[in-house]
Amino acid sequence: MQKFFLPNHLEAHFFTLKNGLRVILVPIENVPVVASQIWFKNGAAAEKSDPQISRTGLAHLYEHLLFRGTPGFGAEMKRLGAVDYNAETWLDFTRYFGYFPAAQLESVMRLEAKRFNQLQVTTDLFQNEIGAARIELAQQLESPETKAVLNLWSELRADTDYGAPTIGRDEDLKGFKLEEAQYFFSRYYQPNQATLILVGGFNLEATKALMGEIFANFLSSNVPKDFVSKHLAEKNYSEPRVFSDKSHTFSFKHEGLSAPILYLSYRTPPKDSPDTPVLVLINYILGVGRSSLLSREFVEKGTGTNIDISYNIFRKPGLEFFTVYLKPGADLHKSQQRSSQVLDRLRHRLVPQLELSRAKNLLSSRYAHYIGDPSSIAYELGSASVTSISPLRNYEIWQEAMKVTPRQVFEVAQKYLSSDNVWYAKIEGAERK
Amino acid sequence: MRNSSTTINRSKALAFLRCHRASVSLLLVIYWQIGSLLLFPVSSFAREIVIESAPNSLVTELGLSFAGGYQVDPVGREGLSYLAAQMFLRGSHSLSAKDWLNKIDSIGATAEVSVAVNRTTFFFRFENRQLDKVLELIQDALVLPRLSLSELKNLKSETTINLKKIQESAYELSVAGAKYSLFNGSRLQYDEMGTMRGIARVKIPDIRRHWRRYFVQKNLVITVATALSQERIGPILRQWKSKLRTGEELPEQISVNQWPQGNLKVILIDRPELKSYGLALVRPGSPTTFDLFPELEVANSILGGGFSSRIFTRMRGELGWAYAAYSDYYDIDYPTRTGSVQFTYIDPPAEYLVDAAIELIKVIDGFYATGPTEGEMKEAIENATNAFPFRVAFARDRLQRTVEDIFDGRPQMTSTAFNSRLNQVSISRIKTALSKEKILGPAHLVVVGDLKKVPRLNEIESFGNSVQKINIEDLW
Numbered sequence: 001m002q003k004f005f006l007p008n009h010l011e012a013h014f015f016t017l018k019n020g021l022r023v024i025l026v027p028i029e030n031v032p033v034v035a036s037q038i039w040f041k042n043g044a045a046a047e048k049s050d051p052q053i054s055r056t057g058l059a060h061l062y063e064h065l066l067f068r069g070t071p072g073f074g075a076e077m078k079r080l081g082a083v084d085y086n087a088e089t090w091l092d093f094t095r096y097f098g099y100f101p102a103a104q105l106e107s108v109m110r111l112e113a114k115r116f117n118q119l120q121v122t123t124d125l126f127q128n129e130i131g132a133a134r135i136e137l138a139q140q141l142e143s144p145e146t147k148a149v150l151n152l153w154s155e156l157r158a159d160t161d162y163g164a165p166t167i168g169r170d171e172d173l174k175g176f177k178l179e180e181a182q183y184f185f186s187r188y189y190q191p192n193q194a195t196l197i198l199v200g201g202f203n204l205e206a207t208k209a210l211m212g213e214i215f216a217n218f219l220s221s222n223v224p225k226d227f228v229s230k231h232l233a234e235k236n237y238s239e240p241r242v243f244s245d246k247s248h249t250f251s252f253k254h255e256g257l258s259a260p261i262l263y264l265s266y267r268t269p270p271k272d273s274p275d276t277p278v279l280v281l282i283n284y285i286l287g288v289g290r291s292s293l294l295s296r297e298f299v300e301k302g303t304g305t306n307i308d309i310s311y312n313i314f315r316k317p318g319l320e321f322f323t324v325y326l327k328p329g330a331d332l333h334k335s336q337q338r339s340s341q342v343l344d345r346l347r348h349r350l351v352p353q354l355e356l357s358r359a360k361n362l363l364s365s366r367y368a369h370y371i372g373d374p375s376s377i378a379y380e381l382g383s384a385s386v387t388s389i390s391p392l393r394n395y396e397i398w399q400e401a402m403k404v405t406p407r408q409v410f411e412v413a414q415k416y417l418s419s420d421n422v423w424y425a426k427i428e429g430a431e432r433k
Numbered sequence: 434m435r436n437s438s439t440t441i442n443r444s445k446a447l448a449f450l451r452c453h454r455a456s457v458s459l460l461l462v463i464y465w466q467i468g469s470l471l472l473f474p475v476s477s478f479a480r481e482i483v484i485e486s487a488p489n490s491l492v493t494e495l496g497l498s499f500a501g502g503y504q505v506d507p508v509g510r511e512g513l514s515y516l517a518a519q520m521f522l523r524g525s526h527s528l529s530a531k532d533w534l535n536k537i538d539s540i541g542a543t544a545e546v547s548v549a550v551n552r553t554t555f556f557f558r559f560e561n562r563q564l565d566k567v568l569e570l571i572q573d574a575l576v577l578p579r580l581s582l583s584e585l586k587n588l589k590s591e592t593t594i595n596l597k598k599i600q601e602s603a604y605e606l607s608v609a610g611a612k613y614s615l616f617n618g619s620r621l622q623y624d625e626m627g628t629m630r631g632i633a634r635v636k637i638p639d640i641r642r643h644w645r646r647y648f649v650q651k652n653l654v655i656t657v658a659t660a661l662s663q664e665r666i667g668p669i670l671r672q673w674k675s676k677l678r679t680g681e682e683l684p685e686q687i688s689v690n691q692w693p694q695g696n697l698k699v700i701l702i703d704r705p706e707l708k709s710y711g712l713a714l715v716r717p718g719s720p721t722t723f724d725l726f727p728e729l730e731v732a733n734s735i736l737g738g739g740f741s742s743r744i745f746t747r748m749r750g751e752l753g754w755a756y757a758a759y760s761d762y763y764d765i766d767y768p769t770r771t772g773s774v775q776f777t778y779i780d781p782p783a784e785y786l787v788d789a790a791i792e793l794i795k796v797i798d799g800f801y802a803t804g805p806t807e808g809e810m811k812e813a814i815e816n817a818t819n820a821f822p823f824r825v826a827f828a829r830d831r832l833q834r835t836v837e838d839i840f841d842g843r844p845q846m847t848s849t850a851f852n853s854r855l856n857q858v859s860i861s862r863i864k865t866a867l868s869k870e871k872i873l874g875p876a877h878l879v880v881v882g883d884l885k886k887v888p889r890l891n892e893i894e895s896f897g898n899s900v901q902k903i904n905i906e907d908l909w
Contacts, residue, residue: 008489008491009489010489028489030488031826031827032822032825032826033822033823033826067740068740068750073740074739074740074741074745075740075741075812077739077740078734078738078739078740078741078812078813078816079811079812079815079816079819080815080816080819081815081816081817081818081819081820081821081822081823082820083820083823085740099823101819101820101821101822101823102822103819103822104819127753128749128750128751128752128753129753130753131753131754131782132749132753132755132756133756134782135709135755135756135780135781135782136756138708138709138782139603139708139709139756139780141708142601142602142603142707142708142709143601255706256600256601256704256706256707257601258594258597258598258600258601259594259597259598289538290534290535290537290538291531291534291535291538291539292538300531302587305591305594305595325594327590327591327594328594354539357539358535358538358539358541360541361538361539361540361541361560362538362541363541364541364560365492365541365542365543365558365559365560365563366541368491368492368560369491369492369558371491372487372489372490372491372492373827
């Protein structure tokens with residue numbers, strides 16, 4: 001068992017079971033609850049890269065089935081007092097997470113292992129969950145922001161595993177066959193592709209022994225240890241297609257939208273790149289806080305209402321997004337030009353020390369908050385486990401970002417915020433038909 | 434892009450059990466039954482500063498909660514309390530909004546404002562080392578707010594945009610339709626942000642009056658979760674608080690609207706641009722002061738809490754007609770001393786909407802008629818017992834309970850007292866609670882979406898004793 005210290009001096013203990021399941025335990029004294037997360041390297045990118053899977057949305061659909069396919073799972077979790085039991089699927093991963101009372105640790109973990117090992121997917125259940133996923137899809141497409149993000153991904157990363165929508169296309173969802181789903185589960189739910197994380201009130205040695213016993217036969221290891229990573233690595237990541245529009249812009253109208261929205265997107269390096277900590281800080285300079293550069297340009301000057309940022313960093317080259325919510329009547333074309341000028345400021349001169357300190361203080365404060373919350377600790381360790389070679393990578397990025405200099409910001413901004421690496425999506429309202 | 438499954442596990446610990454206060458409960462039930470004006474008392478704040486120790490935490494969380502909330506908005510100026518609260522983030526006499534926010538940002542602090550039905554809260558999170566600087570900035574804005582006309586103009590414009598944005602969601606429209614239907618004629622029928630017309634009418638003198646009246650020492654409860662020692666932070670906060678305006682405590686009672694009477698009512702909100710649908714069944718519920726409220730919470734957990742509830746099992750599990758399917762008492766903000774609202778929500782597609790509505794009513798009626806099974810009750814009670822640690826796990830949870838105790842009349846309970854009360858829950862008591870709940874008022878069915886695409890919609894219209902089509906303009 002390896003031991004590492006988190007920034008607030010909590011100990012994180014790592015070990016790997018014989019079947020390849022990685023376990024991370026972070027005990028905290030005097031806390032009566034435990035946050036639990038299981039991360040699999042099997043998000044939408046996995047389905048996209050597999051020639052035996054012809055449709056989109058399967059990883060997400062399986063996430064649904066794992067809540068519904070083990071008889072009594074929901075009732076038993078409820079009885080045990082577990083809360084916020086849920087899951088999410090994204091490009092690089094599917095994660096299953098929740099909180100439970102510390103006194104119920106053994107029962108909850110046995111139930112977790114059971115739901116993966118004794119999954120029963122009937123045709124009826126499969127069809128019902130397809131129905132639920134289609135309703136979820138319709139709700140997501142109602143959001144102009146979702147439409148913009150899906151468009152940007154499919155246009156800018158169409159030649160990578162990240163180009164397809166995680167939730168799937170409606171025509172794909174309708175056509176899924178149970179056999180295809182079963183193939184996905186057997187291939188991509190492997191113990192050697194999973195990381196189990198527990199953070200909260202428990203005894204370290206006793207819990208380590210218990211996890212070894214409960215998860216010794218977790219799922220079946222019927223594919224080579226490096227199946228998923230090798231499979232994904234075989235893809236050829238060429239430069240993405242570029243819009244025919246040389247301004248790197250696409251536009252669409254959304255019925256009923258009350259105010260225009262502008263999206264800025266730039267291509268990012270993988271999480272393990274040495275540029276990542278600098279880019280994290282650049283994101284804070286640009287879009288985090290009411291005095292960020294974009295907020296000052298749009299909100300302070302009265303043409304925008306707020307700025308959002310997506311915080312996307314992936315295992316492979318991905319995309320980062322800023323959303324500029326404009327006021328009704330704002331000129332999208334001029335707004336695009338203004339946002340481009342904001343990016344130019346970082347590319348053409350050294351960022352003032354005051355600006356840098358502001359961003360570092362915000363970043364430091366945010367991480368100081370996250371590090372005090374068991375589920376956030378589990379999230380940071382888990383997301384790094386599936387997107388980096390080190391489960392501590394998110395914390396390393398934070399600490400490295402605090403040492404970034406104005407010169408580094410200048411150099412990295414020139415590399416990633418250049419006009420050939422930045423794209424825009426412009427959304428305006430349309431009259432109701 | 435990020436997808437979640439069913440998502441909210443509504444089985445979260447049964448909310449806060451209430452001590453027996455028979456006289457208050459009786460009084461409130463009488464109010465309901467005669468449909469007269471409801472009144473509720475505002476507590477006096479015996480504990481003005483509450484500090485919870487948060488060892489190992491690198492950040493301090495500071496909350497300033499003032500009694501009042503959006504229920505005190507004058508007729509025709511719905512949105513005043515929201516705008517007044519937001520003006521806190523718009524500068525002080527010595528600093529413009531821009532400079533004040535820059536200072537907050539530059540030390541890495543976050544400042545947020547929220548307005549609930551009965552209180553306004555200013556919330557701050559910052560690294561422990563920034564305590565003095567943050568307190569200085571808060572005091573600056575709270576004692577001498579800038580309240581400038583140009584900032585109010587900007588704020589009104591942003592608030593109007595935000596109001597329009599929530600009109601793009603079937604869920605938000607369902608909540609708005611339910612409030613409109615249940616509380617028609619009172620401030621509670623509108624969103625916390627108010628109405629378009631109300632926002633337009635608010636002027637700087639209104640904001641000034643609101644500040645003078647409500648954001649004063651006597652209405653303030655300060656909560657702090659911190660690793661800093663109580664000896665260090667306590668005196669600073671007391672001294673800091675003494676610099677705020679003194680003002681007067683709120684009067685003992687504030688009037689809110691009566692519950693509606695009659696049978697099932699159907700509310701239709703036609704939104705052709707929506708692709709998804711919302712279907713909410715709401716009914717007036719008992720106050721948390723009701724003797725049998727713990728039984729009602731157990732009952733609701735069985736009916737609509739979590740993946741094993743009756744509603745989820747039937748509507749999504751067996752029929753596949755919905756993605757979300759739940760019921761609870763907390764989707765609609767209401768002064769819990771006077772009552773609550775049981776809100777049941779599903780989101781079926783157009784082709785199943787009518788059948789889903791019929792089935793949902795059948796599931797609920799069936800439950801009210803027969804009550805739970807022994808097994809269901811046992812599961813729900815065990816859930817509540819086992820989940821108790823979540824109420825006290827962290828400093829912020831304990832503070833949340835304290836604030837609810839003070840403002841909403843939900844006293845904190847020890848684990849022993851909580852379990853002892855749960856041990857009294859029985860099927861017969863649950864049935865008694867449900868039968869009393871039915872007396873309180875009729876259910877309201879709210880349907881939202883592109884109604885022209887809903888087959889057999891007329892079958893839903895025939896459910897109620899009245900059908901009302903609502904325009905968006907009526908809701909906001």
